[in-house]
Amino acid sequence: MSDPVKRAEPGAARTAPTVVVAGGGTAGHIEPALALADAVKRLRPDASVVALGTERGLENRLVPARGYPLELVPPVPLPRKPTADLLRLPRRVWESVRRTRAVLDRVGADVVVGFGGYVSLPAYLAARGRVPIVVHEANKHPGLANKVGARFANRVAVAVPGTPLPGADVVGIPLRRSITALDRPALRAEAREHFGLDPDAPTLLVFGGSQGARSLNVAVSGAARELAEAGIGVLHAHGPKNTLAVQEFAGRPAYVPVPYLERMDLAYAAADVVLCRSGAMTVAEVSAVGLPAVFVPLPHGNGEQALNARPAVDAGAALLVDDTDLTPAKVAELVIPLVTDAERIGKMSAAAVGLGHREADEVLARMVLAAAGG
Template sequence: MRIILTGGGTGGHIYPALALARYIKETDPNADILYVGTERGLESDIVPRSGLPFRTIEVAGLQRKLSMDTVKTFVKLSKGLTQARKILKEFRPDVVVGTGGYVCVPIIFMAKMMGIKAVITEMDVLPGLANRFLSRFADVTALSFAESQQYLPKARSFAVTGNPRASDVMSVPAERAAEIAKDLGLDPHKKTVLIVCGSRGAAPINKAVLAMLDDVANQKEFQLVYVTGQVHYDKIKAEIDNRGLADSKAIIVVPFVYDMPALLQHTDMMVGRSGATTMAEVLALGVPALYIPSPYVTNNHQEKNAVWMVEKGAGLMLKEQGLTGRALYDTINGLVTDSERLSAMQSAARELGRPDAAKTYYQTLQALVRRK
């Protein structure tokens, strides 16, 4: 099978595509996969490191209001469509897969104009503008959550596949999991709470965490692994040292974790943003989460994700606005020390998880390619 993958702008669009590519190559080493992105997006750095062939096109975000930027968008879109047509003509894919971001628009649209089968992927509960536009052209819209169907009335067909990234956390070798536990100095006899908010961290969450660290240091129920983000690490570490908490066995502070799937094997509760990829990872393992949705994303989609998780009994939510150390500590401690409630949330999360998402997605592609 010849496949073009496209998706960019954020890791939430790129990593699921790479997870799918890994599964396909493991299942069918003869599969030919090309990744199409942009020169300026994260994909231009991440994808080549994965070893996948990578080509670029020009693209600009869709505009919600008419302005001079709208003109610039259409100029770039026209150029992107021409570049997309050239790539499609040269590579001759059996199917094109879009995992999110505006780079998908020229590729998916032109694929349909050329009679090439196409699939788009919606990772969030609330679809973004690009996918709402593309759903009328794609042969299949692959969903992480069945509830998303109501927001895509013009979609031609659906497949609830889950997020392929979920499959990555289920395939961590035991030695990798053991190595990260040793590196971090985790106590196997204590529950582990993981707080992580992306590579750049989040200042309001950092403030709340610092405010609760004395309480964390004085309890014996759990150990806290706090991933600060590179930008904030030095300041937070200095504050911890100044407060005499550096030797606390209950507090482990690191700037970044390169092998998050391995660390999640030891996690009893996660605290972080409610992006689609984060949700896919923790659900696959049945890890309950306290979601603090980012208020800075388009259409407030992270809050929609978090609300959905709370309704399903698989998570809790605290809004960033008004977040305090007391509220954060009480929520974490209240769940970790209530074994019955923690177990119920673990079961709810596991029920929603789709650890076989990559396999299901690939089967969807195979069925589509066979369809006349």
């Protein structure tokens, strides 16, 4: 592994480090980066944290909302099939690296931390040989960007054992303190009032990632009558680009559709059971707050979402349903009996205790500050 470029003289006073995080694109890349940023600021309040992103990524909304500066660089999407884009790729990579290097120089980066995705590859290449690099991989199967970055990183951190990256330390996934310190029972009444949910009804939380998921939307909304008749309230995040019209049933608990959940802590506190995708970040959060889950892995890709869910399923904290099997009838058959069974919910919640790494944010932050010389 390469040595840090910037070295402090023996006995020299510590200077405030500048940490650059690269994890744009999806919430699964952005949220761990922001959780790390928060942990860095707790450990070193004088530190500066700058996020890299692209002009169309979700980071344009999430990063400024958390109070961190965002620097935009050109993304480097890698085509999956031979196309004309493949021939243009070297020029696009070079331009993105050039502009990313200019950002690192301008902000005085002391360390670059990559979480994978389109913005991480140019960040790794721009920092190579100039600024220390720390790589964090959330999935069992690393993406191309992190495979490249890990080859010349100072430290490599992974969420789960067996991730095939050289010299990796297992630290878990950095999570927001609003999640790891969440007291669901204490916030339950406030959370349900916030969303307009029935204060006493068993409640199902549904979401399909930051953009929503059509199959989840169709299956759960299609079972609205059965859910209402079973006395179940629903909080359903359908995605900002989707619409969801749900029939109301007088005298029954509310079915509340929302485009996006700005307050995931309150959403988790309001729920008794969650039905959702099983991205690495989602599984880590759901397990950390002790919510029984019905995981519906994304049917595309290399099967990593099913792998993400497996530890929780094996521990008895979650159920697994194939996307093709998720129908309104399956919701009525499988989900309704779970949400209305308080004893079973209690056992599944208890099974979630101990899953994951609740201190991953500060463990990774110490690793990053050490790489920066701080």
